Amino acid sequence: MSRNVAVTNTVNRRRLGVPAITLMIIAASAPLTVVAGGATTAFSVTGSIAVPIGYIVLAIALGIFAIGYAAMSRHITNAGAFYAYAAQGLGRPMGVGVSIVALVAYNCMQIGIYGMLGFQVSDFVAAKTGFEIPWWVVVIVFIVIVGWMGVNRIDLSAKVLGVLVALEFLVVIVFDVVAFANPAESFTAQPISPAEIFTPGIGAVLAFGIAAFMGFEQAAIYGEEAKDPRRTVARATFTAVGIIGVFYALSSWALSLAIGTEKIAGGGITPEEAGPPLFFGFAAEHMGVIVVDIMSVLFITSVFAAVMSFHNAVARYIFSLGRESLLPRGLGRVTRSGAPWAGSVTQSVLALVVIIAFAIGGIGSEYGPLYPVITLFTWLTNTGAMGLVLLMAIIALSVIGYFRRNPNSTTAWTRLISPIIAFLFLATVYVLIVANFNVLMDQPETNALTFVLPLVIVVPGIIGVIWGAALKGTKPHVYEQIGRGAPDPDDVEVSA
Template sequence: MSHEQTLPPTGTVAGGGSSKGLSKRTLGVPALVFMIIAASAPLTVVAGGIPSNFAVTGNVGIPLSFIVLGVCLALFAVGYAAMSAHIRNAGAFYAYIAQGIGRATGVGAAWVALISYNAMQIGIYGLFGFASASFVNAKFGLNVPWWVTALVGFVIVGWLGINKVDLSAKIIGVLVGLEFVAVIVFDVIAFTVSPEGVSGAGLAPSNLFTAGVGAALAFSMAAFMGFESAAIYSEEAKDPARSIARATYIAVGIISLFYAFSGWAMTIGTGPGQIIAESQKFGPDLLFVFLSGHGAVIVSDIAQVLFITSLLAALIAFHNAVARYVFSLGRESVLPRGFARVNARHAPVAGSLTQSVLALVMLAVFAIAGIGSPLGELYPVLTFFTWLTNTAAFGLVLLLVLISVAVIGYFRKHTAGYSLWTRVVAPALAALTLGTVFVLIVVNFNVLIGSDGFSPLSWILPALVVVPGIAGLFWGLRLKKHRPEIYRGIGFGGAPDTSA
């Protein structure tokens, strides 16, 4: 007999998960925090994202941008965390929007989330393949193509995706811990070197809020992607009523402060007067060149290995997120119910395998398309990685805005025990500030994908997110008309909402 099972609709607690399916009470707050931070990929952001931001925007105030965005996301977390005590559903964004705005809108949001998380996860394979192949080729004198090492990562991620989630959490915890050590070592050396002295230029508002502030904030926002993912594991958390909120607040605080401090350290180590030019010259290699140039070659080599494992940790985290969205949609019959299949390890095996197949197809497409490309070795970074991850950032920030509105809608009906600040003020401010960031991403999208001037990609890529979202909205309305029994369960784990 097969160990797999397809979930029947079962009772839920405030829209929570079913009594069967995903592992129950598996992840504590530390594990959730590590899963969130892994998706954010600390070493990837510090070594790759921050120098790229300096290089493209010419803005010395990049470190301060993480504090500004951290405040915006802390406002978002107020209502988001409060809702997490009531809604326990692996399709977090989808369920929150369905219960706060409407079921049809929730289905549209589910398509946006699926596209966005898949784009983020799959796009990272481009940078992972490039970084790992470059390291192997440089150290062993080989000529391994980027897609070969990307496939090695693909196999590891796929295997972990069909195993119990705490195995992924343990591996991710180790990798993230090592990433932090590597960045802290860099920070210490940077402040020791400080060729122009310790300066507050990187944290000065006058340096951030210049003509390039829009692109700077749009770039920096990508560093936070995945911070919201604790709620995706609400059905597997040990104490979902408290742990989701705690993990989200802790992660936002750690991410914003750590990136701000490390970005500031980078300006100190290179010199505020040189940071833009050096970033434009070396790009993502700046951190490793810096370490090698100051006698820490072995540390540089270790940091490069951890840069690769940082990307692997992010791949695992986003793979798990996609698998749980697919599981949730299958359980509620928004997707065919076969997608709700789990295995003996309580892993969402159908969702995991679906994501793996899609990733493999996209890897093959970009590998074939890159044959003979004039971009040479940088092809997977400048196309595969850049295009897909910025498309994902576009979609995920749109979802953050919708959730902020959904919080207000949800607490209009569930006011008990919550202040006006939690129910209305904080989510309204979050919708306003994150809406501004979303507009900045739209306006600067051509900059984010490395295009000079207008490019068809600047509207084609966002359309890949928006069009499925609109289609999902109409699909939800169709379910309302023709399959009301399914429609009533949307966002409630497949169990019809008795208050509907």
């Protein structure tokens, strides 16, 4: 066996503090991508100015969810966070089902984002040099880069993501200041008014907005690598939710002023300017071409940061499931530095296969150069976001189940009331996503994909629950270990 590879029951610990984990969470949500791409699309498609207050509502609701979630993190430290929480809160079969849904959802998010990354880099290079690079060639290069970072120490990823996130925040803050100073129509606080919560279209706004927060739940995934998992995970989760919620609300408010609230509500956004052009068009007019070029580069690095963050999450889920023999044991291996190399390589190979299939098949090529965004990105990221919302709703119930089985000094608010509120809200958002799925997919009318993609999330989960229940009779030793993780986080067996 290689001298730099370990077979262990835990990834390396004590490298990550609250700032590092918070940055990786925020990187997954990709601030610049959300503001320049997500918020602009939400305004364009919904025609509602309630997007800013929608982010506030979502942040509050997810903050309530995080109360019970963070409380469980003090008792369960496992790289397969959702999987372990469901197994110990709702039973082992449910844990297996959740693990499959998590793998599908996170892979959908990570691989789907590659479609946006490939297009943006290819388009930017072509615009500046005239040299056209196929989007899939760009993606393959980034798969290698991400894979290399994934098999190295996690604090290397944290440092890289930290720099990229800081630059994203800086450029969006500059945009916000200019937008507030130069409103297209007149200055108004209506977009952040609570009254907008009760206007038509709020359901679609929330369905769009929830994707901006995807990744905030990742803190628990890094529990085994946190300096103090009992405190670090909870603090990073609440910090990330607070920062993301406030930042997105303020930035989308500034964006609404840059576009014009009357233009948004009156359906005045043309198809040619819908989406990112709303952001970059304003920046070009008021900040200059050089600034727009800088923003374009940072938009690319924002997407890359999201890819890296979701890659890390998938690698740790694969590690956790390999360690507990739900996947081949070899996938539970880590390097001497503690990186889950087998999980990282597996995710990279899977991404490569999907990208090649899309490229060879030319899936969606009838849409022109934008087809990797319209197909790969749109299809998979919306499917992944749907899966993560479903998982969070299930985990809210897991909190109740866990503290019923393991009563301690937690308050009724933590173990019962907040999880119920979170479940009701998340279940409602899940229904809204399903109901508005063709809108989220930007489909002019419902077609087979409207139904097939949601099933890609649900069916594997159901199969996982059935498989998990069957393990009790077929592999009782595996069944007993489901969701238990490493019995001793400091026990590492390193090969010679």
